[in-house]
Amino acid sequence: MNPNKALWEKGDFTRIAESMRESGEALVKKLGITKALKVLDLGCGDGTTALPAARLGADVLGVDIARNLVEAGNKRALKEGLTNCTFQEGDASDLRELKDDTFDLVVTIFGAMFAPKPFEVAKEMVRVTRPGGRIVMGNWIPGDPTLVAQILKISSAYTPPPPEGFVSPMTWGVEANVIERFVAAGVPEENISFERATYTFDFPDSPSEFLAVFEKYYGPTMNAFEAAAANGREGDLHAELETLFKMHNVAGDDATSIPATYLRVTVVR
């Protein structure tokens, strides 16, 4: 099986996504979404940004590699009666089922960054966006001191080195790489802009309980714990992550609110 698909189907990202709903909705409200705008949410998970876009009247397609998340997204849309929001399986590096020049807006929040072959991903996003349309990416930033970059950094110290040729998803958080990839896909550099923004993880229990959710349901963290356990080091990994989660929590001991910085990229095709 495709290891990228296996990674995201392994856990249950809906459990993490529940802590990201408010920031997802706030971000979507800033995107100037109008009725009937054609929106593709790529690496959409269970619809943290797709559903708010549909609530604003957009015509939304969510595409994700993980079957379980596509099912979860369709269930959430059905429950809300959002007939303008559907989810289907697909791979951001090969969107052959989608026609050229289709979408007014392609949104990918911590989604396409996790697909392999970043140059193909940029090419596909540009191809399916109509001329004059926009692509908005949210990407975690390598070396950033806030939560997610640090989870991935700490975890990588417990896992074996990736296979030869593996391109880290975090490279999407470096402006020069983003420019190189979109320019290679035919976008003029002056059409690419960047800003630093914040996503907040909110959870109605302590940071330790929030970490427990990552350990149980977040594929990349589950893999790190499996690798650490093979060397008898899962206690060390847990301790490092627990310190990190507590250090970044701004909500006291019985609740969790952790802000994390990301790179927001806007590309005009």
Ligand SMILES: C[S@@+](CC[C@H](N)C(=O)[O-])C[C@H]1O[C@@H](n2cnc3c(N)ncnc32)[C@H](O)[C@@H]1O
């Ligand atoms: C960190 S989650 C973010 C999900 C969602 N955008 C959100 O904000 O809640 C990353 C998502 O990217 C999806 N993904 C990873 N690789 C992918 C690929 N090659 N094509 C499409 N989706 C992919 C995963 O299945 C997962 O849903």
